[in-house]
Amino acid sequence: MRDYQSVSHTTRDCKYHIVFIPKRRKKVIFGMRRKHLGKVFHELAAQKNWQVVEGHLMPDHVHMCISIYPKYSVSYVIRYIKGKSAISIAQRFMGKSRNFTGENIWARGYLVSTVGLDEERVRGYIRHQEKEDEHYDQLKPGI
Structure with a gap:
C-alpha cells in the first residue's frame, strides 16, 4: 500500500x-x-x-525527491528553494548580510519529473548518483 497523505478533503501523493x-x-x-x-x-x-x-548533492548539481502539497506549483517550490538557499549561502559563505541583488548562485533552469509509481526506483537513482555519473562518464567517447 502506498503512503498517501491526507487533509480534511484531499488524499494525495505528489512527489x-x-x-x-x-x-x-x-x-x-x-x-x-x-x-x-x-x-x-x-x-x-x-x-x-x-x-x-531523498536528496543528493553532487559538486556540480543537486538531485532531490520532494513531496509537496498540490496547492503549490512546482515552479514556485523550485524558485523558493533556490532563492532562499542562495540567500543563505551568501550570508554564510560570502559575508553578505543584506542587499542580495546580483547574487546568482543557481542557474535559471531545472529538470522536474513526476515520481508516480516508480518512487523506489527514483530514490535509488538519487541515492546512488555518484555511481550513475561514473557509468555515464565511461560511456562518453574520448575519455
Whole structure:
C-alpha cells in the first residue's frame, strides 16, 4: 500500500524528482557548503510543510525527491528553494548580510519529473548518483 497523505478533503501523493545546477555548472557544492545546503534544503521544505524524501548533492548539481502539497506549483517550490538557499549561502559563505541583488548562485533552469509509481526506483537513482555519473562518464567517447 502506498503512503498517501491526507487533509480534511484531499488524499494525495505528489512527489517530484528535481535537478538543478549552480551557475555555469561550476563545481562549488563541497565541504562545509555541501553540509550547510543539505540542512538548508530540509529546513526550507519544513517551513512550507513539504518533505525532502531523498536528496543528493553532487559538486556540480543537486538531485532531490520532494513531496509537496498540490496547492503549490512546482515552479514556485523550485524558485523558493533556490532563492532562499542562495540567500543563505551568501550570508554564510560570502559575508553578505543584506542587499542580495546580483547574487546568482543557481542557474535559471531545472529538470522536474513526476515520481508516480516508480518512487523506489527514483530514490535509488538519487541515492546512488555518484555511481550513475561514473557509468555515464565511461560511456562518453574520448575519455
